[in-house]
Amino acid sequence: MKDSKQLAMEAVEVVKPAIEKLFEQTNRKELHIVIMDPRLKPWESSFEDAILYETSIKNEEWPAPFDELARKKAFQAWRDSSANINHQTLHPTSLRDDDVLFYGSFVYGNVVVACSGVEQWFDMLISSWIALAFEQLTMHSYQTQKIDNPTQRYRKQ
Secondary structure, X not given: OOOHHHHHHHXXXXXXXXXXXXXXXXXXXXXXXXXXXXXXXOXXXXXXXXXXXXXXXXXXXXXXXXXXXXXXXXXXXXXXXXXXXXXXXXXXXXXXOOOOOOOOEEEEOOEEEEEEOOOHHHHHHHHHHHHHHHHHHHHHHHHHHHHHOOOOOOOOO
16 A cells, blocks of 8 residues: 555645646645645644645745745644634634634545645635545555455555
8 A cells, every 4th residue: 555645745746737727817826735644633743743745836936935824724724623714714713823814724534735825715625626635545545455455454564
């Protein structure tokens, strides 16, 4: 079975053509992406150690620190297992003093992805594409492993 980081990287590559197409209507063509390790919970790991993969699409000089903003969005979502749009729109009482006031994360099961660089609704859209691709690529790898090795009892042997 492929490892989680490799699958996360593949998920970004799978959706990159859609991101590039979306850039035709966004305010910028820059983006930073953060994918959290779905196997690690906030009470088990530091935030920095729980970042599985991050990458940038950089076509110009950034007018804002999109990498820092994406990490802040990822932290909010990872901390509460909830997309940070929920903090912004439904539960602002949960916002902390150093929380970013833009949404752009997506939570799918235990998969947390956050993006920053374009409009926040598009950041969230891209995060959702990556989260779903990551989960389904992992599903494919997992099921293929089970078919190829029907007596294997554990993920890593």
